[in-house]
Amino acid sequence: MKKNDENPYRKIAETFIKAFEDSDEIELDSIEIAIDKLEFLLSSITRQIITPTIMPSQIAKPIEIPKLKFEKPKMVWPGKIIEVEIGATRSMGGTRDKTYIIGGEKAPPFYFFEEPEIVMPHKPIFALDIFDMKISLPKAVRMFYGEDVLNDPAEWARIAVEKFNADMITLHLVSTDPNVKNTSPSEAAKIVENVLQAVKVPICIGGSGNPEKDVEVFAKISEIAEGERILINSLNLDMDLKKVLEPIKKYGHVVIDFSPMDLDKARQLNRKVYDYLPKNMIVIDMNCAGIGYGLEYGYTATQRARLAALRGDEELQHPLVAGVSNAWAAREAWIKMDPLWGPKEIRGPIWELLTGLCMLLAGADYFMTVCPTTPTTLKEFVEYIYERRIFSKEELYNWVSAKIR
């Protein structure tokens, strides 16, 4: 099964991603001109107007009764999420073409009872994962890149950004683990330099999870990426925080504080990091697991952190990270199953997509994804949500009698 083009599902998967891409195009042909609202013409979504089986005129007139008035829910969210800027342009001392700001929320995700620009001023950022060595990735992910690319982090990063529309890339330096390849910090730094050359978007750098080694690796990376304001993934309470934070502070980077499922530890870790970094250089990660493999824990921890922050808990008022790639730990994402459940080349990407969607609705701001279709679709979702098109009643009345064939 070496050659990708022999794979019968590859075509399906390509149709899949193509379908997503196509939806960005505006097809004026399919817009019903008879509807005289300008907003329809401005809409960027191509929407098939329902073939009405009942004409609007046939819908009987409303029965005249005194109208009640809906009032907005009485919500008070005294807290506000801190805005964190990732990446630095030349004028800021880095070499990136652009930067991103995440955070700034004043309400739970997509509670648009106020203008979106006020309650969610910044859209979430969707990054694709790349790794510094060939690791076992699901076929549904590999087939989008081709095997050679997966040995070349710089090329992998370039394709992730240029072809698959990733806002950022998250480079995981897994080979630095003493139990894996024990790649030295300076060798790892070279890979980071190559990736910084290959893409001009801000980047996130992850370690191996070994607390001692990560301290050394992050120190070296901080130095060689001076001024780039990279996002470091991640710090935790098992680390020598002084040793790792001094170089991070000196060379001006942003960190992710990782406290899986534990709000108290998240506060505790943040308090320690406050000794070194200003609050607007800290992002938090409460952990994420896939649908069917612990989604509810990461979902609830993330939602709780966000709601606590909005209710005024200052130690949690940081943007949130979701490691959506963890969706693949759920076996249903990647094992071959009875055909009833669909080919894994479709099932897998959907698994990551829906896991990411749940985390988006729980409040996450920065997304680590590994399947190239995920950023595109989640961005499309976010655009749709921000669009807030008001439908006329008649457009939906017909669902009951619409023919779907």
Add this chain to the structure above:
Amino acid sequence: MPWKSISPIEIYKFLPRTNCQKCGEENCMAFAAKLVNMETKLDKCAPLIEEEKYKANYEKIWNIIKPAVKEIIVKRGDISIKIGGEYVMYRHDLTYINPPPIALDVDDEMDENEIINRVKFTENFSYTYTGINLKLDMIAIRSVSEDPKKFMKAVKIVMENTKLPIMLCSFKPEIIEAGLSLLKNDRPLIYAATESNWNEMAKLAKEYKCPLAVFSPGDMDGLLTITKNLLDNGISDLILDPGTFVGNGLSTTINSLVAIRWKACEEEDPLYGFPTMGVPMTAWFLIDGDKLKKATWEAITAASLIVNHVSLLIMHSIEGWVLLPITILRRNIYTDPRKPVSVKPELKIIGNPNEWSPVFVTSNFVLTYYLVSGDIENSKIDSYLLIVDTEGYAVDVATAANKFVPDKFKEVIDASGLEKKVKHRILIIPRKAAKISGEVEDAIKWRVIVGPSDSSEIPAFIKNEWPKILEEWKSENK
């Protein structure tokens, strides 16, 4: 006002206090304690229900513990489905109660075979997940023809082919009545009362004693107005549908669902204290593109609504890759968050192992434990399963976070007396923890074999590898 916990004493004082144990609890105080934690139902207290003298007390307790969102029952034959019945806005405030039922649609212009296929698919849908059988719940029958006779024919076909509860969908009262006439002994859901027909639908709901959905797409004023009028007319088993606008209108739908639940739970406004419903199947005509894209957006919409308080869903896809993640997600969100994330680290005995049986190792994350032990039990491999304390993290997370450590292996091996139970010294660890194998081997002096990455591959591993591994060990340790 948000969820506030109730003291068991508040309930206890209105209970019979006879400690009759008919509810299955030791005494009335224990029953009161379970009741305030939503771990039992008030109806289990037989004297309170049956004896006239307790009637007033029953009312008093009910008023203290009744959910913010009314629980609506849909029934057919022996199957009844609970919709709504929720207490809280967010699952961590307490727990969500009734997972939203999923109805698949059929319509009266489908040919008989297609209806039968869809109905059978719905009824036979089944997936075992952590020991729970995930199912689909209802059939929604839509009138496309707008012809009562055709509608009745479709209802009959459905009735003959499934026992699942039914939802009758049309805005024309005469069509709904045609369907109801066939379901007189049941309690189908009527869909739907609108601003134009609510008066006639109210009469039908009253006459046939059925719950009624209220449909007012994108018009919360209208939804409220119709609901208020129905309540004034004595119709109180209602389900609210603010309209499901897939794509660039989804924001309206999500915010309507949030507003309704917020008003019910946080503001205690009884006008909003009803279950809600969503119709992700509108993706099939609101989203442009091929079937793959429409089905994907149906899945996206369903997931968005499930995490945003919806109490009932109507779907169209019969694609397994849509329904599998949605049914599992629904289960995940409606799992009681008060249940612990970890199981006790211990040695679990599977089947009848002997002193040469394999010893598998896994983490003490509850889901990992369920999957691994389920797979080994189902494949009938007599063996031991060593559950190592990883602080409730899954194998991969625990490995990455340095929580899968030799000391914890040692603790559970010593505590369980494993060294006396088996003669070999071989542990089979998951592939996802491969990188710790050397470290563990050095520390505890057992041979550590890296097994499969997923426990579904254990049977093949035992068949193909285990005899060889054991023989090798035996020859080296004569």
